[in-house]
Amino acid sequence: MHDLDIATITKKSIHGVVALVSRTFLIQLIGQVVTFLLTVYLSPTDYGVFFLVSSVIVFYSYFSDIGLAAALIQKKEDLTDEDLKTTFTVQQALVLTLIIVGVSLTGWIRTTYTLDDKGIVLYHALLAAFFLSSLKTIPSILLERHLDFKRLVIPEIVETLLFNCTVLVLAIKGFGISSFTYAVLARGIAGTTTMYLVKPWRITFGFSRPVAKRLLSYGVPFQANSLLALVKDQLLILYLGAVLTKPMLGFVGFAQKWAFMPLRLIMDNVIRITFPSFSRMADQKEYLGKAIEKSIFAVVFFIFPITTGMVILMPYLFSIVPKYQKWEPAMLSVLFFAVNAALSSISTPLTNALNAIGKIKVTLYLMIFWTLSTWILTPILIFSMGFTGVALASAIVASSVVLVVYVTNKYVPIKLVGLVFRPLFATVVMGLTIWSLSPYIVRNVPSFVLMVVIGAIVYALSMIIVAKKQLVADWKMVRLQLKGEA
DSSP states (O other), X not given: OOOOOHHHHHHHHHHHHHXXXXXXXXXXXXXXXXXXXXXXXXOHHHHHHHHHHHHHHHHHHTTSSTTHHHHHHHOSSOOOHHHHHHHXXXXXXXXXXXXXXXXXXXXXXXXXXTOOHHHHHHHHHHHHHHHHHHTTHHHHHHHHHTTOHHHHHHHHHHHHHHHHHHHHHHHHTXXXXXXXXXXXXXXXXXXHHHHHHHSOOOOOOOOOHHHHHHHHHHHHHHHHHHHHHHHHTHHHHHHHHHHSOHHHHHHHHHHHHHHTHHIIIIIHHHHHHHXXXXXXXXXOHHHHHHHHHHHHHHHHHHHHHHHHHHHHHHHHHHHHSTTOGXXXXXXXXXXXXXXXXXXXXXXXXHHHHHHHTTOHHHHHHHHHHHHXXXXXXXXXXXXXXXXXXXXXXXXXXXXXXXXHHHHHHTTSOOOOHHHHHHHHHHHHHHHHHHHHHHHHHOXXXXXXXXXXXXXXHHHHHHHHHHHHHHHHHHHHHHHHHHHTOO
16 A cells, blocks of 8 residues: 555545444444443442453453554555565464463462353353454454555444344343353454455465564564553453452442443544554654644543543432442442543543654653553552542543643644643533532433433533634534545
């Protein structure tokens, strides 16, 4: 693929955002509804086991390609067959090695985390799904390189729908933790099959030492960054699994799942598109700076109000939804994780941009700081506050967003104060409105939904008042690109 010009990159990026958001919003919304229903039908213990075992598999996945996939996406030149074969071969060797290690550690995992037979079967099912997922890497890279997100999203739609339908039906029928076992296997098989139907690629093995060396020059620092993220997040969960009870771990997983929901819904889609797009703008700092600003505005525009509304309104769910009171101890954790989510909506797009332009060592230093801070603060705060200390530590560490803005400005000039202030102001107005009205309005599920609608209207009107000019300009640009007139 030849280098794309700015106009083409802009057009493909906007089309990609629209494709991902429009095609995944409904299924992601379904996913959140399913999560809500699962937390009704499953106990904190069952949810805690899934949260823990999933983290073990995520731990393995960080070692599955040593950054080669990111190196291929970031590479400016056209990809060769040697690039693809070498990456696939190295990845599969690593994946199979990790699976063998994972199976051999079954006894240790059973003893350390006191898992029963159903928990171990889930662990093995996730290992199988991990292998299936690794087979999708090359087709996914090829689609991302061409910014072809319209087709890339199809396997994800299939995976999400099948997983959510399977796990919900089985949970309602009383399968408990086994609901996840069948669901992850169904998701893995369907997702891999669909990916190869969407983007056929003949599986080929081969190894080129020069290619591996060149790709690893970017991939290893990138993966070192990911390794620190692993230590900061997933290894921390494994530590929590040893020091907290399963119900406490379930509360942490519940709070994190809901608070980070806006990030998964909005930011993940934007990040997937902007990484290859920013990579191709690396030498044109003026365009890159504007693109970064646009991406952050798009993210905070949605995440600020969603996280705020969720924190204010969630306590009402505990009283109006039967069987939901069991999650009330997690409310303070939801608040602290929501603070993390709001601040991450600024810092994560910035570190994504630094990675895209090749400043891997810079983000590596930032990740070292975040990892050390998390591992120092979390045990201390758990000792003083119990499981709520996990979320508080994450909120404190996320406050270093100021440092990320400062560092990014050294490489790419950006102006974020005005962009962030407007959504923040509108969010405060919305938050005060629903906080003051909810005690008088929210009595049942319909009135809860009404309150959500009122909050959305207040936020929209507030944004029109403080940012009408920017909103109109951005909307015109999006319409122009979608019509293909740019």
